[in-house]
Amino acid sequence: MTVRTVLITGGNRGIGFALAEEFIAQGHRVAVTARSGEGPAGSLTVRADVTDGASLDAAYAEVESKLGPVEVLIANAGITKDTLVMRMTDEEFDSVVDTNLGGTFKVVKRAVKGMLKARFGRIVLISSVVGLYGSAGQVNYSSSKSALVGMARSLTRELGARGITANVVAPGFIETDMTAALPEEQQEQYRKNIPAGRFAQPSEVAKVCAWLASDDAGYISGAVIPVDGGLGMGH
Template sequence: MFKLDGKIALVTGASQGIGHAIALRLAAQGARVVLAARGTEKLESLAEEIRAAGGDALPFSLDISRAEDVGSRLQQLPADYADIDILVNNAGITRDSLMARMHLEQWKEVLDTNLTGSYAVTREFVRGMMRKRWGRIVFVSSVVGLMGNVGQANYAASKAGMIGLSKSLARELGSRGITSNVVAPGFIETAMTEAMDQRSRKEMSETIVMRRFGAVDEVASTVLFLASQEAGYITGEVINVSGGMYM
């Protein structure tokens, strides 16, 4: 089940956290994976880990926040990795601040990376997927995009925007055999949530039905499902992986 042999995937933000887990999962199922992020050091070691396990991966430096350069950079992918079947728009950042103090720069940085970056990467691969009449696009959004959060107006807006983007793509591309879906994680154990102090972590855990933060692999397995042949009749959906924090 969920075999991805012969498929080429590209995962943004693959160097750590959720993206790292997604790349490992897709590779373990047989996909050849382009590992994208700005820094290449961690991508190199992930590629080695994937190759050591018998898989195939290509580290690829990409800054998705520079939308005007994304297309020309992606055109530099080697031919044997360029025809992407599965795209996972996972890279994301936060620049938290209460609205009254939020500078335009904080707003723009988050929107440019999380939303415009996802647009720029996706746009590059849509034509190829249409030609093949097969494609899987998965956006890693957040439950914050559905429920809002204090101090995260920029982040919530970007993550809600990804949902509108995905649903529109689902409608545009469904007749060509391409699905577009969103995975919306709640609190997941990563560098992003490690920065929280113990008290906030405890308070947050109490708002989660499962009474714990999620693991990166719990998000990755949902992405794998949506990327698979088996999920071919699911499109325009948002799947929350939040331990019941939001339902």
């Protein structure tokens, strides 16, 4: 196993926190961005808002000076602002797209600089099953998440020959603050439609991402890997 410098956005809770725990357990150097709170013990926490380029510049500078150039980027930070399309305000659309898509672009762009120099990089974009499955009440969120597929595939075509891979992981229903906020009836509806018959833990997403970042996954790029208990089959 090669020890890498790993940066995870939104590592203070939920899937991002579990990602940091997994990479630390595997012996990597791990930094997380957080707007508040901290990543797990053993990680370097840097302050950044993914919609704010200046804060990202400062965060990257700190990570690079303390841990070295970022070799593995997991773009995980994301938000929802669910409502039916007829009620969705421009602000609700724009802020979700700015965070989930624009924020991902900003972190990827900074990471690619060092990856090109090193002629090595692993980029994992955390999308969602609803990016390709669709979801009533999530026109903003699903649009932002499906766009990550185009981003990963374009990155693959642009950077594939330089030792850089870019993949999408599309989680289904994972037990975090984001899904705890959904009404009980909606949770039950999801559960009925998931072939696995259960929701998943953040660690189940983290292990797949860690494998995609590993030496073994060097020939996988532009892929969309579902971690959804079969919910989105047919993508």
